[in-house]
Amino acid sequence: MKLHPQGVYLVNGVLQDSAPAGVTEADARRGTIAHSILEAHNTSGDMANLRMKFDSMTSHDITYVGIIQTARASGMEKFPLPYVMTNCHNSLCAVGGTINEDDHQFALSAAHKYGGIYVPPNMAVIHSYNREMMSGCGRMILGSDSHTRYGALGTMAVGEGGGELAKQLVGRTYDMAYPGVVAIYLTGKPNPGVGPHDVALALVGATYANGYVKNKVMEFIGPGVANLSADYRNGIDVMTTETTCWSSIWQTDEVTEQYFLQHSRPEAYQELKPADVAYYDGCIELDLSTVECMIALPMHPSYAYPIRELKANAKEILAAAQEQANKQLGGKVTMDLVSKIQPDGRIYVEQGVVAGCSGGTYENICAVADILRGQNCGNGAFKFSVYPDSMPTYLELVKNGAVADIVSAGGIFRECFCGPCFGAGDTPANGEFSIRHTTRNFPNREGSKPGEGQISAVALMDARSIAATAANGGYLTAASEVCDTEYTAPEYHFDQGVYDKRVYNGWGHPEPDYALKFGPNIKDWPEQPALSDDLLVKIVSYITDPVTTTDELIPSGETSSFRSNPLRLAEFTLSRKDPAYVPGAKAVHALDEARRAGNLPEEVAKVYAELAKLGYTPDAKATNIGSAIFANKPGDGSAREQAASCQRVLGGAANFACEYATKRYRSNCINWGMLPFLLDTPNVLDNGDYVYLPGVRKALLEAADELEAVAVKPDGGMVKFTVRLGAMTDAERQILADGCLINYYKHH
Structure with missing residues (x-):
C-alpha cells in the first residue's frame, strides 16, 4: 500500500504527479466524482462553503427520539424529505422494561404523523435497509449513525449527530467548508479467503493514526474496483468511518447497475467516474492481491x-x-x-x-x-x-x-x-x-x-x-x-x-392529526441557558489518553436504553472513564443555580477575589457558571449526539481539546451549546481548575481568532492563556450564543 505524500492527478485513468498542459489544479479539482455530487446538493452557490440538502435521512432507535423531539421543539410540522427509522439497536436489549418497545411505537406514530418510513424491529439493520431501498447513484444520505456509508453504491452518505438531522427536518442546510478528496486507487484482485474486512482493516491500519484521510472524502477508483462484487465493496465502504474520513464514494459500473436491477430499482443507477482529468488531495494505491487475512x-x-x-x-x-x-x-x-x-x-x-x-x-x-x-x-x-x-x-x-x-x-x-x-x-x-x-x-x-x-x-x-x-x-x-x-x-x-408486508412507508402522506405515542421514559429536552457575556467554567474531568471515544464519553450497551430520557441517560456520562465526572458536574450546576437565585456561592466568590488581583471584575449576573472537560482528542467513533448532550444537560458549557477526533463530535458540541475550545498548551489546565473567559460572547460573535482565558488553580495560583474556536459558520456561532440548536430555532 502506497500513501502519496502530496496530491495527484488522474489523467484518463492514469495517476500522474502533474497536470496536462493547459489544465489548472482548480479545474482538475472539479473532475472528481465527489465534486459533482456535492455541487448538485449545494445551495450556497459557493463551492468553498457548502450549504447542502440531502435526498433522504436515516436513524435507528438509539437516536431518532431525540432528533424528532429537537425538531418538534424547533417548529417541524412534517418530514420534508424521506426519513427512515429503523429499530435495530434496541430490539433485543431488555434493560429498562418497556422502554425499548415504547420508543418503537413512538417512531411508528411519528412516521404516521410526519410522513416517515418505519422499519420494525429485526427486519433489517439500518445500513442494509438503506443500501437496499434508499441508495442511488449521485444521491446523498444523512444518518445519525457514524457508519452511514453507501459510497459503494454511488451514494455519498454522512454519519452525524442528531442536531444535523434536525436541521434538515426544519428545512435548514448542512454547512461545511469543501472537504479534501483522497483517491483510493485499487488494482489487482483479492486472493481466495481474503474478504472485505481484510481490505478494510488494512486501510484503517494505514490511515487512522496519521490522519491521512481525516474529514476528507475517500474516492475509490482504479481497475481493481471491477474485480469486487457489490457486497464486497459495501463491506469495505462501511469501514471507511474508522479511518475518520468524512464520507466516501466509488466509481460505478455494471456491478452497481446489476445491484439496482436485482433490487428492482434500475432507475437508481447511473455511471459515476472521474473526469478525464481530476485532482486529488492525496492518493492511496492498493494492490488487492497483496492483502492478507487480517486481525x-x-x-x-x-x-x-x-x-x-x-x-x-x-x-x-x-x-x-x-x-x-x-x-x-x-x-x-x-x-x-x-x-x-x-x-x-x-x-x-x-x-x-x-x-x-x-x-x-x-x-x-x-x-x-x-x-x-x-x-x-x-x-x-x-x-x-x-x-x-x-x-x-x-x-x-x-x-x-x-x-x-x-x-x-x-x-x-x-x-x-x-x-x-x-x-x-x-x-x-x-x-x-x-x-x-x-x-x-x-x-x-x-x-x-x-x-x-x-x-x-x-x-x-x-x-x-x-x-x-x-x-x-x-x-x-x-x-x-x-x-x-x-x-x-x-x-x-x-x-x-418481505418489506412491503411489514415496513410502514408514509413518505409524502403525513397525518397531522395522528397522535404521537409517548412512553413514560420519553422526556423533553431540558431548557438550556444562552451564553452570557463572560463565562466561568470548572474542569471536572481531565483526560490524558491520546484519543477519547464517544463510547467513553457516554457508554453504549445497556445505558442506551435510557436514550430518550436526557437526564436519566446523563447519569452515565463518562461513567466508565471517570466516575467522578457526574457528581462533579452536578456540583458545578448547583453553583450556577445558586448564582441565578442571587446567592453567590463562597467557592465562586473566592475565584472572583483571585481574578480581582489581575484586574478582572466579573459580574455574577452576566457570568454563567458551567462545567467542562479536557481531553487531548475527544470524539472518535459513534455519531451519537448524547456524547455532547449528556454533558450539556448536566451543566456542561465547554470542551477543551488539542484537537477534535471527528467533525461530527465537534458539531454535536456546537449544536448543544458547548464551546469547542482548542488550546496548544494543555499543561496550563488541570482537574479542579476554574477557567474564566471574559468577553466570550462578544469574541464568539465577532469571530475573534483567539480568546482570552485565565485558569484559577485550587491553591489560588493563576495562569493566563489563549484558546481558539476554529472555523465556524455564522449560524454555528449564533447557535452557541443562543445556548443550543433548539434555542436558535426559537429565536430565529
Missing part, C-alpha cells in the same frame, strides 16, 4: 496485523497489545491476551460472531456456510453466532441452504440486529477473547463492564477467517489456510415483498 487487536480497528504475522510472533504481539489495552483501561481491570496462547503455540479464542452492516451481508454468510459445510465447531468453550443484515437476506439464506449448513456445524443463527457491534448481544464471559466481523472493538463494545471488574477482549476479523476458526474448534485460523474450500457464490434473489 485488528483490542481495542481499536486500526491495531491491524496479518493473521500470519500474529501467529508467527504471537507472544510478542499479544503482549504489546495487552500492555496497550491495560494502559487505556487505566488500572480498573486487567486484560490478559497472552494466556490465549496454548502450550502448542496456537491461539485459542472462545467466541466468533459475524453480524451487522459489515459482517452480516449475503456473500459473507454464504462464504461462512461454504467453509463450515460438513464441519464441527466443537462442544468446548468456543461458540459461534451469525446475524444476517436484513430479512430479505435471511430468507434467501434459508432458501439456498446456508442457514442449515451453519446450524448443522454447531453455529447459532440469529435475527437482524446490531447488538454485537455496540455491546448488546453475545457478551462473552469475563476474560474471554472474541473475534468478530463487526465494525468496532472499543472497550465495552462486547458488553462487559470494565468499571465493575469485567473485561473481555474483541478482535476484528473477516467472516471467512472467523468461519475457518470455528471449523478449527476455536483455534485462530486464517481463511487462506483452508485451501480446499469451494466458494459457491450462489446468486442472490431479492424479495421486496
Whole structure:
C-alpha cells in the first residue's frame, strides 16, 4: 500500500504527479466524482462553503427520539424529505422494561404523523435497509449513525449527530467548508479467503493514526474496483468511518447497475467516474492481491496485523497489545491476551460472531456456510453466532441452504440486529477473547463492564477467517489456510415483498392529526441557558489518553436504553472513564443555580477575589457558571449526539481539546451549546481548575481568532492563556450564543 505524500492527478485513468498542459489544479479539482455530487446538493452557490440538502435521512432507535423531539421543539410540522427509522439497536436489549418497545411505537406514530418510513424491529439493520431501498447513484444520505456509508453504491452518505438531522427536518442546510478528496486507487484482485474486512482493516491500519484521510472524502477508483462484487465493496465502504474520513464514494459500473436491477430499482443507477482529468488531495494505491487475512487487536480497528504475522510472533504481539489495552483501561481491570496462547503455540479464542452492516451481508454468510459445510465447531468453550443484515437476506439464506449448513456445524443463527457491534448481544464471559466481523472493538463494545471488574477482549476479523476458526474448534485460523474450500457464490434473489408486508412507508402522506405515542421514559429536552457575556467554567474531568471515544464519553450497551430520557441517560456520562465526572458536574450546576437565585456561592466568590488581583471584575449576573472537560482528542467513533448532550444537560458549557477526533463530535458540541475550545498548551489546565473567559460572547460573535482565558488553580495560583474556536459558520456561532440548536430555532 502506497500513501502519496502530496496530491495527484488522474489523467484518463492514469495517476500522474502533474497536470496536462493547459489544465489548472482548480479545474482538475472539479473532475472528481465527489465534486459533482456535492455541487448538485449545494445551495450556497459557493463551492468553498457548502450549504447542502440531502435526498433522504436515516436513524435507528438509539437516536431518532431525540432528533424528532429537537425538531418538534424547533417548529417541524412534517418530514420534508424521506426519513427512515429503523429499530435495530434496541430490539433485543431488555434493560429498562418497556422502554425499548415504547420508543418503537413512538417512531411508528411519528412516521404516521410526519410522513416517515418505519422499519420494525429485526427486519433489517439500518445500513442494509438503506443500501437496499434508499441508495442511488449521485444521491446523498444523512444518518445519525457514524457508519452511514453507501459510497459503494454511488451514494455519498454522512454519519452525524442528531442536531444535523434536525436541521434538515426544519428545512435548514448542512454547512461545511469543501472537504479534501483522497483517491483510493485499487488494482489487482483479492486472493481466495481474503474478504472485505481484510481490505478494510488494512486501510484503517494505514490511515487512522496519521490522519491521512481525516474529514476528507475517500474516492475509490482504479481497475481493481471491477474485480469486487457489490457486497464486497459495501463491506469495505462501511469501514471507511474508522479511518475518520468524512464520507466516501466509488466509481460505478455494471456491478452497481446489476445491484439496482436485482433490487428492482434500475432507475437508481447511473455511471459515476472521474473526469478525464481530476485532482486529488492525496492518493492511496492498493494492490488487492497483496492483502492478507487480517486481525485488528483490542481495542481499536486500526491495531491491524496479518493473521500470519500474529501467529508467527504471537507472544510478542499479544503482549504489546495487552500492555496497550491495560494502559487505556487505566488500572480498573486487567486484560490478559497472552494466556490465549496454548502450550502448542496456537491461539485459542472462545467466541466468533459475524453480524451487522459489515459482517452480516449475503456473500459473507454464504462464504461462512461454504467453509463450515460438513464441519464441527466443537462442544468446548468456543461458540459461534451469525446475524444476517436484513430479512430479505435471511430468507434467501434459508432458501439456498446456508442457514442449515451453519446450524448443522454447531453455529447459532440469529435475527437482524446490531447488538454485537455496540455491546448488546453475545457478551462473552469475563476474560474471554472474541473475534468478530463487526465494525468496532472499543472497550465495552462486547458488553462487559470494565468499571465493575469485567473485561473481555474483541478482535476484528473477516467472516471467512472467523468461519475457518470455528471449523478449527476455536483455534485462530486464517481463511487462506483452508485451501480446499469451494466458494459457491450462489446468486442472490431479492424479495421486496418481505418489506412491503411489514415496513410502514408514509413518505409524502403525513397525518397531522395522528397522535404521537409517548412512553413514560420519553422526556423533553431540558431548557438550556444562552451564553452570557463572560463565562466561568470548572474542569471536572481531565483526560490524558491520546484519543477519547464517544463510547467513553457516554457508554453504549445497556445505558442506551435510557436514550430518550436526557437526564436519566446523563447519569452515565463518562461513567466508565471517570466516575467522578457526574457528581462533579452536578456540583458545578448547583453553583450556577445558586448564582441565578442571587446567592453567590463562597467557592465562586473566592475565584472572583483571585481574578480581582489581575484586574478582572466579573459580574455574577452576566457570568454563567458551567462545567467542562479536557481531553487531548475527544470524539472518535459513534455519531451519537448524547456524547455532547449528556454533558450539556448536566451543566456542561465547554470542551477543551488539542484537537477534535471527528467533525461530527465537534458539531454535536456546537449544536448543544458547548464551546469547542482548542488550546496548544494543555499543561496550563488541570482537574479542579476554574477557567474564566471574559468577553466570550462578544469574541464568539465577532469571530475573534483567539480568546482570552485565565485558569484559577485550587491553591489560588493563576495562569493566563489563549484558546481558539476554529472555523465556524455564522449560524454555528449564533447557535452557541443562543445556548443550543433548539434555542436558535426559537429565536430565529
